[in-house]
Amino acid sequence: xxxxxxxxxxxxxxxxxxxxxxxxxxxxxxxxxxxxxxxxxxxxxxxxxxxxxxxxxxxxxxxxxxxxxxxxxxxxxxxxxxxxxxxxxxxxxxxxxxxxxxxxxxxxxxxxxxxxxxxxxxxxxxxxxxxxxxxxxxxxxxxxxxxxxxxxxxxxxxxxxxxxxxxxxxxxxxxxxxxxxxxxxxxxxxxxxxxxxxxxxxxxxxxxxxxxxxxxxxxxxxxxxxxxxxxxxxxxxxxxxxxxxxxxxxxxxxxxxxxxxxxxxxxxxxxxxxxxxxxxxxxxxxxxxxxxxxx
Amino acid sequence: xxxxxxxxxxxxxxxxxxxxxxxxxxxxxxxxxxxxxxxxxxxxxxxxxxxxxxxxxxxxxxxxxxxxxxxxxxxxxxxxxxxxxxxxxxxxxxxxxxxxxxxxxxxxxxxxxxxxxxxxxxxxxxxxxxxxxxxxxxxxxxxxxxxxxxxxxxxxxxxxxxxxxxxxxxxxxxxxxxxxxxxxxxxxxxxxxxxxxxxxxxxxxxxxxxxxxxxxxxxxxxxxxxxx
Ligand SMILES: Nc1ncnc2c1ncn2[C@@H]1O[C@H](COP(=O)(O)OP(=O)(O)OP(=O)(O)O)[C@@H](O)[C@H]1O
Ligand SMILES: [Mg+2]
Numbered sequence: 296x297x298x299x300x301x302x303x304x305x306x307x308x309x310x311x312x313x314x315x316x317x318x319x320x321x322x323x324x325x326x327x328x329x330x331x332x333x334x335x336x337x338x339x340x341x342x343x344x345x346x347x348x349x350x351x352x353x354x355x356x357x358x359x360x361x362x363x364x365x366x367x368x369x370x371x372x373x374x375x376x377x378x379x380x381x382x383x384x385x386x387x388x389x390x391x392x393x394x395x396x397x398x399x400x401x402x403x404x405x406x407x408x409x410x411x412x413x414x415x416x417x418x419x420x421x422x423x424x425x426x427x428x429x430x431x432x433x434x435x436x437x438x439x440x441x442x443x444x445x446x447x448x449x450x451x452x453x454x455x456x457x458x459x460x461x462x463x464x465x466x467x468x469x470x471x472x473x474x475x476x477x478x479x480x481x482x483x484x485x486x487x488x489x490x491x492x493x494x495x496x497x498x499x500x501x502x503x504x505x506x507x508x509x510x511x512x513x514x515x516x517x518x519x520x521x522x523x524x525x526x527x528x529x530x531x532x533x534x535x536x537x538x539x540x541x542x543x544x545x546x547x548x549x550x551x552x553x554x555x556x557x558x559x560x561x562x563x564x565x566x567x568x569x570x571x572x573x574x575x576x577x578x579x580x581x582x583x584x585x586x587x588x589x590x
Numbered sequence: 591x592x593x594x595x596x597x598x599x600x601x602x603x604x605x606x607x608x609x610x611x612x613x614x615x616x617x618x619x620x621x622x623x624x625x626x627x628x629x630x631x632x633x634x635x636x637x638x639x640x641x642x643x644x645x646x647x648x649x650x651x652x653x654x655x656x657x658x659x660x661x662x663x664x665x666x667x668x669x670x671x672x673x674x675x676x677x678x679x680x681x682x683x684x685x686x687x688x689x690x691x692x693x694x695x696x697x698x699x700x701x702x703x704x705x706x707x708x709x710x711x712x713x714x715x716x717x718x719x720x721x722x723x724x725x726x727x728x729x730x731x732x733x734x735x736x737x738x739x740x741x742x743x744x745x746x747x748x749x750x751x752x753x754x755x756x757x758x759x760x761x762x763x764x765x766x767x768x769x770x771x772x773x774x775x776x777x778x779x780x781x782x783x784x785x786x787x788x789x790x791x792x793x794x795x796x797x798x799x800x801x802x803x804x805x806x807x808x809x810x811x812x813x814x815x816x817x818x
Contacts, residue, residue, distance in 0.1 A: 300698050314683060498679045501639065502740065503669040504696040505662070 308515035315488050319520065322484040322579075326524025326572055329477035333470055334532040334568050340466045342554050347459040349552045356421040356433045356447045364441045369417065372441050376419055379435050381428035390415040416443060474575060481579030485517060489584050496587045506588045513580045521576025525568045532568070533561050591617055592638070592748070592779070597647035599633055599803075607633040608803045611647070615781065617747070620774045622790050623783040624814060625800035631783040632676060634800065635752045638781070639673050640664055652747070669697055672741030674751035676783075678733045680725040686712070686736050687721040693740045711739040715769055731762040738769055748779040755786050767793060787814040 312319050358376060360369060369387075376385050393415045398405045408414055421436065423429050429447040436445040489496070499509050537557050592615040599608035607630045615621055623631050636642040637649060640656060649656045654667040680689050690708045699707075712718050715735040725733055734754060741749055751770065755763035767789055774780045784790065790797065790813060797812030798805060807816055 297698060297700075299701050300695075303695060303701075494679075495681055495683070498681055499692075499696070500665065501641070501668065501673060501675075501679065502693045502696055503665045503744075505665045508665075508696055508698075 304511040304515055308512040308519060311512060312516050312519050315516075318484060318488045322481055322520045322576075323524045325480040325484055326477060326521050326576060327527050329473055329480070329575070330525050330528035330568050330572055331531060332473055333571060334528045334564065335535075336466055336470050336473075337564060337567065338532060338536050340463060340470075341560075343459055343462055343466075345555060346552050347455065350455055351426045354426050354429050354447065356423065356429055356436060356445055358419040358421060358433075358436045358439075358442055359416040359444045359446075360418065361441045361443045362416055364417070368441050372439060373419060375439050376421060376436055379432055381424045381432055383422045383424045386420040386422075388418045388420060390417050393418060474571070477575045478579045478582065481517065481520065481576055482583040485513075485520075485580045486583035489513065489580075489587065493587055496584075500588075509588065510581065510584065513584050514577050517576035517578070517580030518573045519576070520580075521572035521574065522569060523572075524576070525572035529565045529568050532564060536561060536564075591615070591650075591652065592781075593650040594637075595648045595650075597637065597644045597649060599630075599637060599642060600645040606803055608637070608644075608800075611805055613798070613805065613808070615779060617779055618774075618777050620771075620780045620795040621782070622795055622797045622812075623781065623800060624785070624790060624797060627785070629800045630803045631800055632752055633803075635750055635781070635783050638750055639668055639671055669744065670747045672744065672746035672749045674734070674737050674741045674749065674754045676752040676756065678725070678737045680733060680736055680740075682725055685722050685724055686717060686728070689725070689736055690740045690743050693743050697744060699744075707743060708739075711743045714742075714772070715739045716765070731758050731766075734758065734766060735769075738766065742773050742778075746778065748781065749773055751780070751782045753783055753785065755784060755789060760788070763789065790814040 358372075360372065364372075373385055373387065376382060390413050394405065394408060394413055419436075421432060423432050433445045433447040436442060496509055500506075540554055540557050543554065592613075594611050594613040597608060597611040598606070600606045611634075623634055625631055633642065637644055638651070643656070651667060652670055654663065654670075659667065681692060684692060687708060690712060691704050694704045694707065709718065712721065715738055717732060717735055717739065720728065720732065725736065728736065738751070738754065741751070749770070754766050754770070758766065763786060770780055770782065771793065794811045794813070797807065797809045797814075799807035799809075799812075799816065809816075
């Protein structure tokens with residue numbers, strides 16, 4: 296198609312959108328509602344998946360050393376743990392450092408356990424090469440000498456993974472359903488404007504317009520509808536997410552997890568919303584005008 | 591060149607509006623299609639631009655054989671023809687200028703060529719003062735002339751007009767007839783369905799008379815009544 300023909304279609308579609316007045320407003324509103332939900336879901340799902348990866352990577356084996364084990368024996372044990380398959384790094388934390396962490400996060404009343412009263416063990420923190428290996432490494436470490444216990448926070452992690460999985464599956468399903476509903480809503484709204492213009496389409500065909508020539512302005516009108524419909528959701532998601540990030544961002548960071556930083560996350564989310572809007576708008580109008588284009 | 595072979599047209603409700611139609615129209619001819627109301631003139635015209643598909647038989651216009659052409663070829667076939675509809679069929683949301691320009695835009699004419707040509711044909715039909723009016727703001731005769739301007743703007747090989755002078759006073763009708771004569775003088779084939787006896791008798795051309803769905807007369811330089 297020649298560029299000046301495209302320019303003409305763009306102009307005509309915009310004109311037609313304005314001439315359709317309230318029908319256009321209705322179609323834009325349908326897109327707005329849908330994209331608002333889609334935007335919120337997308338932000339939620341992407342962050343859930345990000346944090347679950349972080350948690351997954353955070354799952355590590357804690358190997359508690361028998362109390363009273365000598366330093367040399369501990370060194371030997373460290374070597375043995377390092378030699379286990381799938382072990383990436385091994386970090387040593389004495390009972391004292393462990394207690395300091397607890398005092399740090401739960402308060403000074405734990406200070407009474409300081410010194411000889413410290414009930415905690417020395418610990419090796421073992422990171423594995425992949426999260427799935429944690430269970431195996433823990434079991435193998437358990438059998439080593441001077442090990443009182445090896446744990447991997449397994450059941451909590453497993454439960455979390457399952458929850459995340461469920462959230463994602465339902466979220467994606469729901470989002471797809473929403474998009475279908477949107478296409479349906481838009482095609483219905485646009486159908487009414489097209490229905491009132493069925494005669495017009497007939498005349499266009501009689502003066503020799505090809506189907507694709509007739510279709511373009513309608514398709515573009517749908518695309519405009521989608522684009523306009525994505526503006527409010529963009530704004531709401533941008534502001535909403537910035538607020539959530541500013542508040543929840545710190546709390547999660549303290550636990551070693553983090554949400555997507557607002558930039559460039561929100562930029563891409565906006566681009567995605569605009570793109571989805573344009574696609575469902577164009578699709579909706581093409582679907583609804585198909586039957587008027589039979590020769 | 592237009593050819594119709596054994597054309598029969600039966601509407602969905604069973605009315606046979608045309609039968610045993612055999613006909614050839616050569617390039618540059620001026621042809622009247624006459625007959626009483628309900629004879630089948632509009633049916634004849636609509637088959638020519640493929641709004642109606644014959645139940646039997648075949649129509650060929652230039653190298654478009656209606657039986658074998660693909661649906662995607664229909665718009666291109668229609669570009670050979672300029673149609674003046676009995677009910678005008680102007681686009682209500684476009685101005686006079688836009689209605690005529692639309693026919694040129696559709697065939698992807700460059701913008702710079704559109705304006706001069708549209709003004710030229712609107713001048714020819716005497717509407718150069720009413721470019722910005724909408725069809726609803728025009729009289730019947732004026733709408734008829736916009737419809738003619740649109741039909742000829744792309745310089746089609748054939749102009750088909752269904753009652754272009756119907757419901758018009760004799761003077762306006764004469765004006766429209768003169769436009770069609772001018773188009774014809776430029777070598778365009780003109781096919782015109784009409785009731786207008788005076789017109790047919792004053793501007794002598796080939797006459798096709800249809801009665802009860804049959805071609806009953808085909809006369810060069812004919813007049814409205816067969817005996818006259
Ligand atoms: N869509 C239709 N469905 C069924 N029958 C139709 C249809 N259109 C026309 N007819 C019938 O076909 C016959 C021919 O109609 P047509 O419109 O061709 O007549 P005409 O010669 O153009 O008449 P007029 O001079 O009044 O315009 C008539 O009997 C009419 O009732
Ligand atoms: Mg008629």
